Amino acid sequence: MPSEAKSEPPHAALLTLAGMLLGLRRVSVLMPGVVIFAVAFGAAASAKGLSLVEAVLMSALVYAGVSQLVAMELWRPEWSWGAIVALAFVTVTVNARTILQGASLQPWFSRYPWFVNAFQLSFFTDANWLVGTRYHNEGGRDLGVVLGAGLALWGVWVVMTVPGYLLGALVADPRKYGIDLVMPIFFAAMIVPLWRGKRGALPWIIAGVVALITVRLVDGYAFIIVGALSGAVVGAFLDDPA
Incomplete structure (x- = not known):
């Protein structure tokens, strides 16, 4: 049918x-x-x-x-x-x-x-x-x-x-x-x-915090890579399943 x-x-x-x-x-x-x-x-x-x-x-x-x-x-x-x-x-x-x-x-x-x-x-x-x-x-x-x-x-x-x-x-x-x-x-x-609300802001916050910590501990531009990857990983876990 x-x-x-x-x-x-x-x-x-x-x-x-x-x-x-x-x-x-x-x-x-x-x-x-x-x-x-x-x-x-x-x-x-x-x-x-x-x-x-x-x-x-x-x-x-x-x-x-x-x-x-x-x-x-x-x-x-x-x-x-x-x-x-x-x-x-x-x-x-x-x-x-x-x-x-x-x-x-x-x-x-x-x-x-x-x-x-x-x-x-x-x-x-x-x-x-x-x-x-x-x-x-x-x-x-x-x-x-x-x-x-x-x-x-x-x-x-x-x-x-x-x-x-x-x-x-x-x-x-x-x-x-x-x-x-x-x-x-x-x-x-x-x-x-x-902006998608507080939940959507969590990856941004995590990326920023990790980047700030990294820039204090490691010379150079590693903070860009580490911060970006941290935010991406958090965002991936927060995404709703299809």
Whole structure:
């Protein structure tokens, strides 16, 4: 006997200019934070001795936000293989969050050809993931929203690296003016819309506490890895079974 329930017909794989413009409008509220973030990276790159061209190329080709700032913290005039491996491991750990972000939207993205996803994921960031998640939860299905937001953020990120670099050449110690606080403030603002109550905050608290303990006990950037893994493990145990 056939079931009376009918499956929902698949949505068309939309990718329109109107969607891209909508993505631009929705992400515009985050632009001030991205501007300051990019300026902070440019200043850090200048302080580490990169040329303006190298700093702009890193922003344009790597386009990794937090990882770029972490890389500048670890940057050194001379490199060993051990230092290169350590930098790669830390930046991979920082960027690993995008695996889960992409997976959360995979049912939507899977409707598009691989080359479309390869292109739009090149501009995939925390900000347009947040925009895309909200839009998708509201019933929207136009991938242009994610792509438009990502392209807009990329353009701002690259352009604002330049004044940041020039500022860094004038400011001997960017931390004196609180530029080093841009990253934590930006991410604190980003996670507010993701608040799911006290239970959902436990992984964040555990990750923060473990990271603070680790930074006191171990030199370097092990606290990033240990804190992230601790929060992920706690979050996995808290998830309701399917």
